[in-house]
Amino acid sequence: MERPATYLDHNASAPLLAESRLALVDALALTGNPSSVHQHGRALRALIDRARSDVAKLAGAERDQVVFTGSATEAITQAIVGGARAFNVDAIAVSEGEHGAVLKAAEATGLPVQLIGLDADGLIKVDDIARMLEQADMVGMRMLVAVHQVNNETGVVQPMGRIEALVGASPHYLFVDAAQAIGKTTLDFASRAPDLMAVGSHKIGGPTGIGALLMKGHADQVRLIPGGGQESGRRGGTEAAALVAGFGAAAKAFPEHYRAADVGELVRFIEAGMREIAPDLVVFGAAAERVGNVSNFAVPGLKASVAMMGLDLAGISVSSGSACSSGKVGPSHVLKAMGVAPALTECALRVSFGWSSTKQDAEAYLNGFGDVVGRHRARHGVAA
Structure with a gap:
């Protein structure tokens, strides 16, 4: 199915x-x-x-x-x-x-x-x-x-x-x-x-x-x-x-339709889940006040282009930053301005929730993310 x-x-x-x-x-x-x-x-x-x-x-x-x-x-x-x-x-x-x-x-x-x-x-x-x-x-x-x-x-x-x-x-x-x-x-x-x-x-x-x-x-x-x-x-x-x-x-x-508290809980749920899957996860802007519906993060060594492709094949749509960049997957000028190392900016993904998002969406995302990280580790000989 x-x-x-x-x-x-x-x-x-x-x-x-x-x-x-x-x-x-x-x-x-x-x-x-x-x-x-x-x-x-x-x-x-x-x-x-x-x-x-x-x-x-x-x-x-x-x-x-x-x-x-x-x-x-x-x-x-x-x-x-x-x-x-x-x-x-x-x-x-x-x-x-x-x-x-x-x-x-x-x-x-x-x-x-x-x-x-x-x-x-x-x-x-x-x-x-x-x-x-x-x-x-x-x-x-x-x-x-x-x-x-x-x-x-x-x-x-x-x-x-x-x-x-x-x-x-x-x-x-x-x-x-x-x-x-x-x-x-x-x-x-x-x-x-x-x-x-x-x-x-x-x-x-x-x-x-x-x-x-x-x-x-x-x-x-x-x-x-x-x-x-x-x-x-x-x-x-x-x-x-x-x-x-x-x-x-x-x-x-x-x-x-948009419940900020509920959407914020979904973001906290996936960030906690991603940290369990990838303890080296970096969340950008985590120390600042965030609007609550978005998480921008990177797993060091896992290129955004690879992760996005894997998630897309699993039926999960996320992005690597602004959608107004002609669909390109490239380093973020925002992260560069924050002083993030170029190698890490190439790994940055953005997951953003909204009025139609559900707990099932968050769970499906974590399953897909886990598969992508697992394949990446296996390909590079990294222990789980």
Whole structure:
């Protein structure tokens, strides 16, 4: 009997929630343009308005602070490239552990990019930010600081309170990539310091192809795609009403399906089980606060490419880091920034749980992991 597939790559993309699928399909049955004033257009506009309210609630934002985009990557690019123009900044500061979308958007501005380090636990070095801002103030420069709230590879929760206290009390600007934070940790955009924040749909069980940029009022001129005035002029192009509706439904339903305590227990269960199988296991970011649904680890000598292949053949889907790296299996820039030795970064795997994960998934994973480690030991003559 064929073993059922086990999906443990929620940080790449969560399975579509039933509520989101229903909202998406229902919206696809409607005809019209959301900008039209007739009844067909108004029906679509009502769906978008409802979704905007639901996304705002999950993000702790005001309804009119939510601007729908084609993805979290687009939201990130609008925030950084559009923000650099609108705020007339002189340089961009990004941490070395940012998602590739943030790093590439910073490069795309054509401005000097200053890199903020990570410590050995995967935490952004706040002292680096303080030093950069102090130096900028001395020469009259204005900076846009771009950081992530939760690391997509390690799950490490960043010290946002300290970062916000630094940047929020300065003439500089703060953008936060919250794609891995929304739904998993409390967001309170409306009352916190960030000027801009990006979130996505498919990380919380919504459809791909839709994200949102959260914008404070003074950031209304941060634009990237001109057009016919959609999204109050902040993002051109006819809204994809069905995708927006699916995003909104996911934002509303996700808290009902995602139980952080239960998901965290699954991660603790597999980490304990892996240590029994491989006592030399290294868990990255283990000493820091983690969001709870992800484990990034390595068994020294067991290459990620080999382990992933073995697990995939066993019907278990995991990853070696960001899924936005063209499917490649290669060394992680996040782990490199943490000072992890190159030989160990080549062995790093990421297992991420989510709303659909079960104890059976965790047990199936440990069985597969045990088989992979066992074959590796036998091949290299290592005693069990």
